[in-house]
Amino acid sequence: MDRIRLTERQSRKYVSGLFQHMGCSPAQAEIIADHLTCAEMRGLASHGLSRIPFYIRKLRNGGYNPTPNFSVLKETLSTALVDADDGIGLVSGSFAMQMCIEKARSTGCAAVSVTHANHIGYLGYYSMMAAREDMIGLTICNAGASTAVWGTTQPVLGTDPLAIAVPTMDRPMLVFDAATSVVAQGKVAVAQIEGRPIPGHWAFDQHGQPTTDASEALRGSMRPFGDYKGSGLAIMIALITAGLGDVAFDMEEDNLRRILDDSAGSDLADLFVAIDISAFVDADRFKRRADQLIDRIKAFAPAPGFEEILMPGEIEHRKYQAAQAEGFTIDDKLRTLLERVNSSEGFSYDTNAWPIDGQQI
Ligand SMILES: NC(=O)c1ccc[n+]([C@@H]2O[C@H](COP(=O)([O-])OP(=O)(O)OC[C@H]3O[C@@H](n4cnc5c(N)ncnc54)[C@H](O)[C@@H]3O)[C@@H](O)[C@H]2O)c1
Incomplete structure (x- = not known):
């Protein structure tokens, strides 16, 4: 499956624009963009752009207060x-x-x-x-x-x-x-989006059995570290x-x-x-x-x-430094989910402009 490459600047611009479109102030939207972009740059995809569909759903339906x-x-x-x-x-x-x-x-x-x-x-x-x-x-x-x-x-x-x-x-x-x-549950959610199995020691299914199936794990429970x-x-x-x-x-x-x-x-x-x-x-x-x-x-x-x-933090620091120079990648399936958010919210931003990894930024 293709990976899509984003620069830090592209990510900040997209996230900030989307949350302002949803009624957040520019100052709030900048904080959200900084947080989600830094998460991606530090290699924490579980707490980066993959969270957007959930946050937007809560904003759209009144669960989150934009002001x-x-x-x-x-x-x-x-x-x-x-x-x-x-x-x-x-x-x-x-x-x-x-x-x-x-x-x-x-x-x-x-x-x-x-x-x-x-x-x-x-x-x-x-x-x-x-x-x-x-x-x-x-x-x-x-x-x-x-x-x-x-x-x-x-x-x-x-x-x-x-x-x-x-x-x-x-x-x-x-x-x-x-x-x-053992790991953040968001890592299981990202594996589910990307259609990948998870290691058997991360989670249990609904019957209490260790599972490598991300969807089963999300219906079951995480294992404590x-x-x-x-x-x-x-x-x-x-x-x-x-x-x-x-x-x-x-x-x-x-x-x-x-x-x-x-x-x-x-x-x-x-x-x-x-x-x-x-x-x-x-x-x-x-x-x-x-x-x-x-x-x-x-x-x-x-x-x-x-x-x-x-x-502690050294892996994430190295990833952050690399991302400052080269940007970071997200799975194409996440790009599709974000595109769906954009179109359902009427936010005009073409995520197809983000290049497939390997193409020139
Ligand atoms: N908001 C929430 O409700 C919530 C809930 C759970 C987790 N989280 C976030 O999820 C993120 C990921 O959590 P996680 O438990 O999956 O992290 P993780 O297991 O990837 O890393 C945990 C810590 O171990 C360090 N580490 C990782 N590999 C190492 C290695 N090989 N050698 C030495 N140190 C190493 C990391 O630098 C980090 O400090 C965190 O940023 C956490 O704040 C948020």
Whole structure:
């Protein structure tokens, strides 16, 4: 099957234009375009353009609010509870992490919880915002039930992910950004779009059996990473996010209904934390030590079968750098889905202008 090549500029222009066409402000549309384009450039196709049909369906049917009014429901110097007003999660997430960074600048450490939120895309995006400001960034969120907890194969919790980003001096910043399932469920959805099988250890079918069929896996459940450890972490994330945001838990009726209902907001919750390094130690010293730790780890001999030891976020950083020069590719089946979105929404943009990979950009 053909792959289609897009430049960063083409992707930004398309996404921004489409979301403005759907009623989002230019500023919001730019954030959405930045998020989805950076996801593709970092190799996170599960959280890039493949999300557009779902987001547009929710916008079209009233589930997502294109003109949200983010309000602060409760606030202290170092904390806030923000109501996302059913806005697009990529925008409310950026708003909340920015607020968190500003609070941490004066208090040393801040946490912002977001309630009535929608899907926030890839979490590294927000944690990296803090790391660029010489802070340690932490992001967690809940999601609709899709993942088994250790001891069952039923979908009990979401793939409730976490991302921690830490600044460095000369090395690429460290970004650990992972679902608490073996992989993000979006990777199964992308495999389904592309008609590919999935590895047998990613998911269970509806009967609790391991499956390589992406459609069966989407009807069944994801497997937690690290057995009871990933499962335990997911339970903590589910409780902290839904508890502080005071929304339904992942497996509760209200959560499941809202995710499937295009006319309803998903009512999820997120938590953003920023820790200002200079409140503890000189930030440059910390960053030099981060580089030293990376160098010391990388100096160890790789095990047989490994060419090198990779740091959290290193694969994504390399892909991002390559995409800056060469753009990135999407499957032709995704292009067809986007073309369908354009025509059903009356958005005039010809995705056929994107060249098949191998042709000149
Ligand atoms: N918004 C949501 O509800 C939601 C839910 C789940 C996941 N997600 C997002 O999905 C994305 C993908 O999640 P995932 O769990 O499939 O990620 P993944 O398994 O591809 O990577 C997880 C982490 O491991 C690192 N890594 C990967 N391969 C490595 C290797 N060979 N050596 C060393 N380190 C390595 C990566 O750099 C990353 O930090 C994340 O960005 C996450 O935020 C979002």
